[in-house]
Amino acid sequence: MDSHDTPLCDLLPTLQRLRTAWQAGKPDAAQRRADLLRLREALKRRLPEMADAIAADFGHRSRHETLIADGMAVLAEIDHLRRHLRGWMKPRRVGAGWRLWPARAELRAEPVGVVGVIAPWNYPVNLALIPLATAIAAGNHVYLKPSEHTPRTSAFLRDLLAAAFPPDRVAVALGGAEVGAAFSALPLDHLVFTGSTALGRKVMAAAAPNLTPLTLELGGKSPAIVCDDYPIEQAAARLATGKWFNGGQTCIAPDYVLVIGEGRRDALVQALRAQVAARYGGPDAADDYTRIINDGQFARLQGYLDDARARGQEVIALGADHDPAQRRFAPTLVLEPGDDAKLMQEEIFGPILPIRTLASLDEAIAFVAARERPLALYPFSHERGAIERILRGTLAGGVTVNDTLLHFAASGLPFGGVGASGMGAYHGRAGFDAMSKQLPILWQSRRAGSDLLRPPYAKVARFIDFLVR
Template identity: 70%
Template sequence: MDILADTPIADLAATRERLRTAWQARKPDYAQRRADLIRLRDAFRARSAEMDAAIRADFGHRSSHENLLSEAMIVLAEIDHALAQLRRWMKPRRAAVGWRFWPARAEIRPEPVGVVGILSPWNYPVNLALVPLASAIAAGNHVYLKPSEHTPRTSQFLRDLLADVFPDDRVAVALGGAELGAAFSAQPFDHLLFTGSTAVGRKVMAAAAPNLTPVTLELGGKAPALVCPDYPIERAAARIASGKWFNAGQTCIGVDYVLVDASRRDELVQALLAQLRARYGADLGTSRDYTRIINASQYARLASYLDDARQRGLQVIEPFAAPAAQAQRQAERLFPPALVIEPDPQAQVMQHEIFGPILPVISYRNLDEAIARINALDRPLALYPFGHDRAQIERILAQTLAGGVTVNDTLLHFGAHDLPFGGIGPSGIGAIHGRNGFDTFSKLLPVFHQRRLAGSDLLKPPYRGKIDAMIRWLAK
């Protein structure tokens, strides 16, 4: 595949204006929205093998099964859900006006906002581009997408796919690096969605601020798994392993560290190591199921975290370590899973979102201590409590706050269409998926309908006599 040239920064404004002019001339109705979603679904399904090849090429290697689960399945399910619910989502919603305004009535009308800008990341480059795009289309908008420069083949796949599905005045794609992304963020969109790191999210929000562009930020953070004393270690290890090493840990809601009761810490470590052996065999390099790190910069960042841990004298367990093969692994960006035992809060693995296959394991003496460890860090995008005691789970949920929660498993709340997906504070602003995504890219327009005869006709100066008494009574 020949990689296309970057989009000139000078073209951004003209393209955005073309999209908005076309939208203003003919705002998509139900029939058009439905037809657009059907064409997108059918074209994407037909080209899933092409998608898989593009992602694997960009990563160096990524499990095709993980591509099918995290990219193809999620996108198709989101589109099918929107198609099934679209007519209901578009209907005006009744709203009460209260007895003081009787006999008036009110409604809330979901109206499209115009042109939605989407900045999508590299870790799930298709899912995190097409899921919000489908929501924006369902809501009746036109879309300008800027996918990640770190997955150039996948970004070109998206550009080709969308060009086949949509006219260029309904959906457009800009290709380019950080400079183009900064200019893209500064465009006066009607709504802007960014998915990526918290550090870049701050820059996107600052770029959007002069235009007062509404922004939705899907960011990240240090998502903890908390294993309560009553939960079986083997089952916890299996589900935490899935939440950690899927996509080699390059997941915004992936398990970032695990807290376990002190008496069972070593048992959990051994169970996690057993999971790694069962999933990837004895030789990680020959496993078709273990994903590579996206680029050399990310590989070096992860290596620096382990170097820091060793310099601090922390126990680092690397079940697939083979020093003789280190140069080859670095060339292939194959970063083996590693456990860091009892890191102190100043360790790099606890100062930053790891976004890779390194898992800190931390013991706690009681639940209060575990909750305090979670609350000492920024509010995460996800939280994974494991426990059968409902009172303990409720206590964890009451005393912490995260963007989303899966109890007794990991990652799965992302795929539930009726659950809002989004962070809080440094882990994000706003929410997408299902109706929440539809509403995010809509103006929920309040409309108040007054009747021919209304009591408000009496509430005017001069405020004397009965009018004075009526107002004082209403204000009580």
């Protein structure tokens, strides 16, 4: 255990401190709004420091990508939470049904207590602070466990949050797998985990003895389907953004592409080659292309290409600057990989893009439907009928039609997986509701028909017959 790691013996006392403080004074609307504003202002002031910390952890990460994904996204989500908070906190009238007349019913969004957040390394600020801000908006206190793979960013988050919040409102636990396992087993009131499906299973098992409610944001092999009517050049441009943003280290990046129609695959390859040359072939290429996070991830990705070559599959590097010493992994295509190839069995999570050709849309739909449900799906077609066929025939955590990634940025859309790609959702109202208890309340009137529903039932038999008609 590193000297900066949180001792395991401190985890439960910290949780108890957070819960005791929450019980003593549950945050009202004014405090929640003030907390969110203070977090926003603190992050906004320290964006340059944030970008430096993330770049140092990655070896190099595009500063502009950091400002978009870990700066803009968090600030926009905080703005959305603050804008809608009062409306979301208001009790919602719901129908009680005529049989309970004149009683009335409502739902109240009540905070649950202490929400735990386990954040990953690929977007280490975004995926820590968006669920944290959502939990605060819902009136909870928060215990954050950032990734050990981005230690400088984790230290930045610890310092940022210590400056913005008292220690009994937000706390941070630092450490590796041992700390993460113990954190997952804490009796939290809700736990948000973002990471791999394999780790998600372990988190779920650790949380099970406490029956901790979970939001699991996992991964999977998110497909893109390029229909035969869609312009290849535009598809290539949008696929390139989705695949090579952050060096492909994005849970909703297009994992593989299914191209409908003979001859269109080679045109897509040439269009993708042109996109890489335009984006990363100039003098700013060293600044604009993000590195792989560590040597272990680089070796894993290289293993996929070695396996593909060993199987006789065509591997096309779209850049000549593949450099293991700097963990710079060139954008790479793999053509027509079989189902037995490793990169078709595991989430790639890097800048490798497999492309397969299929003869018809029905084949593409069947291909996707036969596999575990992905976190994202990207259908490309200008024919509404084709898009509807894809949506009816498949199921994914979220969909962006004719583009990639952008459904994540829409605060009004829930973000979450389904099946192997996760459970539950957050962002905007969905996150606020998930990190609240939707408390049902029935208000009975002074006089009610239910007063009659007691023995001897013979006296009210006609009334009961009326109720069960």
